Amino acid sequence: MSSHAPQVVEIIPEKTPIRVVPATALPHLDGALSYRCETPLHIGQLVATPLGKRQVVGLVIGRADASAAMTLKTVTPFHADYHLIPEMQQFLDWVAKWYLEKPGLVLKMASSVPSALKDDALSIGYHAIASPDQAKTARRQSILAELAGKVPETLSAIRAMTGATASTIKAMCDDGLLAAVPMTPDNSANLLDHMTIQDRLKSLKDEQSTAAKTLAKAVTAKQYSAFLLDGVTGSGKTEVYFEAVAAALKAGRQALILLPEIALSQAFERRCYERFGFRPGMWHSGLTDSRRRAVWRDAIRGKPMIVAGARSALFLPFKNPGVIIVDEEHEQSFRQQDGVRYHARDMAVLRAHLSQIPVILSSATPSLESLVNAEQGKYHHIRLMSRYGAAGMPDMALIDLGKTPAERRRWLSPPLVDAISKALEQKEQVLLFLNRRGYAPMSLCLSCRERIVCPNCSAWLVTHKSAGELRCHHCGHNSQFPSICPSCQTEGMIMSCGPGVERLAEEVTIRFPEARQGIFSSDAITTPALAEQFFNAVHNDEIDIIIGTQMVAKGHHFPDLTLVGVVDADLGLGGADLRGGELSWQLLTQVAGRAGRAERPGKVLLQTAMPQSAVLQSLIHDDRDGFIEAEKAARQDAAMPPYGRLAAVILSGRDEARLMIIARQMVDHWPNFDGVTLLGPAPAPLRLLRRNYRVRFLLKSERDVNLQRVITSWLAAISIPSAVSCQVDIDPVSFF
Ligand SMILES: [Zn+2]
Ligand SMILES: [Zn+2]
Structure with a gap:
């Protein structure tokens, strides 16, 4: 993949x-322009760059x-600390080449x-220097509990x-419970500077402890290696990979953990705190600029962190990475679907390879x-087969809706209703x-049989009853629930079809009026x-029935939960x-894993x-x-990934006829590469998205074909108008 010889950072003299x-x-x-500089610089340095205005x-x-040289504009270097190490530069370069993206857009993700x-204005932050039990009032205790293990906050x-x-x-502060510190640009995102790592290691079972030692050893070895940490829900995977994190911290290095669902991050922060005595630096779009800056x-x-x-x-410019972990690596949320369409799991493996560190999936x-x-020996396969604590795997059974259907306009069948009652x-x-948000996935006019679709997309509008509106889950369009049919103008004939979680909640209220429920x-x-x-x-046992979409499947466990009812196992x-x-x-499997993780x-x-x-x-x-x-076997027969490769080319624009003309020109220019099949053009399953029509090609090839090169040379021969x-x-992981 790359040469691993240490690279000398070249100093470029001024002017x-x-x-x-x-x-x-x-x-x-290559996405680059020529400039000049008034001071010496080195390759990898980040500079303030004039571009037009x-x-x-x-x-x-x-x-x-x-x-x-003399006509060139001048760049101004930022602080000398702000440079990308050669492995990071290579990484950005690879990502751009792999996904056929513009290097500047990939760099933008690393300098987000x-x-x-720039330098911050000086402000003051406060952090806890005493434990909650040292405070005399409940008020102060709760403030200390909230701030425990956190970096200074304003x-x-x-x-x-x-x-x-x-x-x-x-x-x-006066009573010695909090300390005030200046929040300078050096203010850290983590407390490791002030603390020693606390080793609150839980006792691990044999198979966990063996796995943990293997991973920690790989971190210490400072070489590339890839691990698939494959363990049933509740087998203690997090505790195991925390040992690799601990090894990285002890070596003074940085550990990155990619999570699939940021809404669940507070619980994760707490687990980190319990294990290490400080909270991790969090990274997602919902944070303030000052947190992200730090x-x-x-x-x-x-800094070790x-x-x-x-x-x-994954695009943070780590200078000193020690290990990368991708938690719930199968999750599709690691794939970005707009902008630079990268898969963070795949690129995590690449980055680990370039940095010569282990990656744990x-x-x-x-x-x-x-x-x-x-199986092919590219990853070490570590399996954890037993569940933590006393719990066994849940018992699974099917309810055949052909034999025991739910009543009309109800979604819970008699056997499931019985089980819930018990x-x-x-x-x-x-x-x-x-796995359906909202009240009903589709609305139908009983008079003209038309379905209500989004004005911008070829998609049904979803009823969100609690918000009193129809929403498009693709473009965000919303409108009031209509009383008159938009097609035939008949009044009062629009019917909601099928269930979403809100509608299921209605049925639960009718059937189990005493039960307390919550939608997740x-x-x-x-x-x-x-x-x-x-x-x-x-x-705290304030909820009896949880009604959840796929969000509930992502790694949170409920100890008193004993029954999982999957309302529509055929979805998908x-x-x-x-x-x-x-x-x-x-x-x-993930949903089923929520059941019975404590004693029951x-x-x-x-x-x-x-x-x-x-x-x-x-x-x-x-x-x-x-x-x-x-x-x-099915994928192998069809030569589909991971045994073959795919790439999609999607044209979109306001004028569908024009799209098809360009698409046909593209077919005419297709040079018939060996081992590559061109499928399409075909209207995309989501034919209209945000008012743009879409036409898709799919390229299918054998595993070892350089599809990127094929696509580059194919597209180079075609001029695509700017309106398209x-x-x-x-x-690709999605095909709509
Ligand atoms: Zn109608
Ligand atoms: Zn829409």
């Missing part, structure tokens, strides 16, 4: 013409041709907090978190890609899983704090997505109209290996 990549989309091949962040990549490069941030007044904070600066300065965050954290339901890589009688908690979906749970409130309510099985079966199996055994009931489907049969017979083997956008999707 030399240089090549700089501005962090923006430039049409040139703007000033953007730029990356120095080398010397330029000397001929035009431009304000971090007064306004503390006020927002705890409601404490300025005078309370001042008094707590994390970015610590990363580029090489833990960063936990969304996929974009963790999951209870690994992706087929990773399983095949493990669980409630036993004072146990129930999870009803339905991305519409209801919009922040980590709301997720935390919800979990607390469940843990019908589509054309090549991974449909795999995704469905992963999701249902769990039960999972899956309602289905297709009881013979391979996914469901493998689930109830606990036959993971059989399912995986069948999936692999041409998006390339390498290794």
Whole structure:
């Protein structure tokens, strides 16, 4: 992949013409422009770069041709700390080449907090220097508990978190409970500077302890290695990979943990705190600029730290990385679907390789890609087979809706209703899983039979009854629920069809009026704090029935939950997505894993109209290996990933006829590469998206074909008008 010889950082003398990549989309091949500099610079340095009337962040990549030196504009270097190490430069370069993206756009992801490069105004922050039990009043105790293990926060941030007044904070400083510190640009995102790592290691079982030692040893070895940490839900994967994190910290290095769902990050922060005695630097779009600045600066300065965050954290400019962990590596949320369409899991492996560090892919339901890589010896496969504590795996059974259907316009079948009643009688908690947001996925006019669709997209509008509106889940369009049919103008004939979680909640209210219920979906749970409130309510037994979408499947466990009812186990099985079966199996296995993780055994009931489907049969017979083997065989027969390669080329624009003309020209220019099949053009399944029509090509090839080169030379021969956008999707995971 790359040469691993240590690279000498070349110093470029002042007034030399240089090549700089501005962090923006430039049409040139290498995305670079020529500039000059009044001071000596080195390759990898970040510089303030004039571009037209703007000033953007730029990356120095080398010397330029000397001929035009005097006419060049001048760049201004930022602080000397702010440079990208050679491995990071290579990484950005690789990502741009792999995904056929503009280098400036990839650089932009690595310099996503431009304000971090400038100096801050000085402000004062406060952090806890005493434990809660040292405070005399309950008020002060709760403030200390909230701030424990956190980096200094400003007064306004503390006020927002705890409601404490300025005078309370001042008094707590006077009493030696809080300390005031200047929040300078050097202010750190983590407390490691002030603390020693606390080793609050939980006692690990044999198989966990062996796995933990293997991973820690790999971190100490400072070489590339890739691990698939494959363990059933509740097998203690997090505790195991925390040992690799601890090894990185002890070696003075940086650990990155990528998480699939940021709404659940508070619980993760707490686990880190319990294990290490400080909280990780968090990284996601919901944070304030000042928090992101601190994390970015610590990363580029090489401070030992833990960063936990969304996929974009992979582009933090770590100077001193020690290990990368991808938690729930099978999750599709690691794939960015707009802008630079990268897969953070795949790129994490690349980055680890370039940095010569280990990468750990963790999951209870690994992706087929990773399983095949493990089988082929590219990844070390570590399996954890036993659940933590006393819990066994839940008991799974199907409810055949053909034999015991739900009543008309109801969604819970009699056997599931019985099981819920029994669980409630036993004072146990129930999870009803339905992967559909809102009230109803579709609305139909009973008079003209027209369905109500989004004006911008070829998609049905989803009823969100609690908000009193119809919403498009693709473009965000919303409108009031109509009383008159938009097509035939008949009044009062619009009917909601099918259930979403809100409608299921209605049925639960009717059937179990005494039960307390809560909806866990991305519409209801919009922040980590709301997720935390919800979990607390469940843990405090304030909720009997949880109604959740796929968000509930992502790694939170509820100790008193004994029954999981999957309302529609067939959702996701019908589509054309090549991974449909795999995704469905992963999701249902993850949901099932929520049941019975404490002392009580769990039960999972899956309602289905297709009881013979391979996914469901493998689930109830606990036959993971059989399912995986069948999936692999099917993919191999069809030469689909991971045995073959795919790339999509998507044209979009306002004028569909014109799109088709261009698409046909593209077919005429297709040079018939060996081993590559061109499929299409065809209208995309989502034919209209945000008012743009879409036409898709799919390229299919053998594993070892350089599809990027094929696409580059193909597209170079075609001139695409500016009104048409041409998006390339390498290794696509969605096909709409
Ligand atoms: Zn109508
Ligand atoms: Zn729409």
